[in-house]
Amino acid sequence: xxxxxxxxxxxxxxxxxxxxxxxxxxxxxxxxxxxxxxxxxxxxxxxxxxxxxxxxxxxxxxxxxxxxxxxxxxxxxxxxxxxxxxxxxxxxxxxxxxxxxxxxxxxxxxxxxxxxxxxxxxxxxxxxxxxxxxxxxxxxxxxxxxxxxxxxxxxxxxxxxxxxxxxxxxxxxxxxxxxxxxxxxxxxxxxxxxxxxxxxxxxxxxxxxxxxxxxxxxxxxxxxxxxxxxxxxxxxxxxxxxxxxxxxxxxxxxxxxxxxxxxxxxxxxxxxxxxxxxxxxxxxxxxxxxxxxxxxxxxxxxxxxxxxxxxxxxxxxxxxxxxxx
Numbered sequence: 001x002x003x004x005x006x007x008x009x010x011x012x013x014x015x016x017x018x019x020x021x022x023x024x025x026x027x028x029x030x031x032x033x034x035x036x037x038x039x040x041x042x043x044x045x046x047x048x049x050x051x052x053x054x055x056x057x058x059x060x061x062x063x064x065x066x067x068x069x070x071x072x073x074x075x076x077x078x079x080x081x082x083x084x085x086x087x088x089x090x091x092x093x094x095x096x097x098x099x100x101x102x103x104x105x106x107x108x109x110x111x112x113x114x115x116x117x118x119x120x121x122x123x124x125x126x127x128x129x130x131x132x133x134x135x136x137x138x139x140x141x142x143x144x145x146x147x148x149x150x151x152x153x154x155x156x157x158x159x160x161x162x163x164x165x166x167x168x169x170x171x172x173x174x175x176x177x178x179x180x181x182x183x184x185x186x187x188x189x190x191x192x193x194x195x196x197x198x199x200x201x202x203x204x205x206x207x208x209x210x211x212x213x214x215x216x217x218x219x220x221x222x223x224x225x226x227x228x229x230x231x232x233x234x235x236x237x238x239x240x241x242x243x244x245x246x247x248x249x250x251x252x253x254x255x256x257x258x259x260x261x262x263x264x265x266x267x268x269x270x271x272x273x274x275x276x277x278x279x280x281x282x283x284x285x286x287x288x289x290x291x292x293x294x295x296x297x298x299x300x301x302x303x304x305x306x307x308x309x310x311x312x313x314x315x316x317x318x319x320x321x322x323x324x325x
Contacts, residue, residue: 032063038077040188044207055277070187073163074098082111086261102163104314119302120256121274122295127227128205148179158192158201166205169250208291226250
């Protein structure tokens with residue numbers, strides 16, 4: 001075979017491969033993408049997931065099916081994602097709880113956040129809000145702490161799930177303020193808030209998305225937010241740090257993840273679609289109205305961010321001696 005003929009065949013082969021890769025890339029997705037939310041409908045994670053999925057659909061025409069799989073502090077839903085086929089048709093909305101807190105605080109995890117999942121895109125971060133019923137005798141954080149100290153172990157904290165940022169925020173406060181708390185876990189924010197309103201529990205650290213309507217409707221009272229600075233939509237609510245607990249901060253970030261082994265080109269396309277969606281004024285307004293701030297970064301930058309957060313939360317949990325069963 002002549003050199004010219006070999007060169008021609010090689011060029012044809014490369015052109016065919018490039019054409020195949022283009023076809024393969026454009027062929028995905030050719031069916032709906034399952035988007036697993038590891039908490040119940042109506043909570044903060046569910047709300048943000050539906051917002052971002054809706055905006056990406058508007059931009060790309062991709063179809064998402066949101067699938068709520070609550071339980072285990074978010075571990076059950078992400079375990080579904082971790083064990084799914086790595087073909088780009090299963091995503092999950094991970095967060096601080098099941099990617100950084102639970103691995104450090106639980107004796108055993110159903111999946112390995114590092115080995116079994118690949119980060120796709122950071123979406124948003126949000127603090128939690130300490131809320132009580134509107135008819136609660138507690139008018140301030142100081143009132144709550146005083147009452148909790150007076151009756152050790154009787155203050156009942158509702159949890160959207162074991163290992164959530166709200167859970168850990170409560171544990172941190174109890175440790176810093178020097179009181180014992182009775183944790184009452186639920187499979188999401190909605191049932192936890194229902195029981196709080198019904199008097200079965202006394203307080204809760206919830207996401208702004210989950211409680212804004214109830215605060216505005218006069219059913220709940222906000223005592224504090226757990227961010228370093230006040231939240232725009234709750235500008236009249238002081239931070240925990242402002243009320244005598246310097247340096248107190250507990251923020252929940254949300255990140256889209258996929259099963260390990262998901263093709264890198266699909267991960268990059270999802271990352272780009274998410275980044276574009278998070279520049280849209282309508283979506284940014286929705287996030288701001290719910291107390292959230294947008295986040296960004298390439299898949300590689302997201303992986304580094306999560307690794308740093310895992311180290312920081314892990315150190316905090318070990319230092320505080322927090323352990324979940």
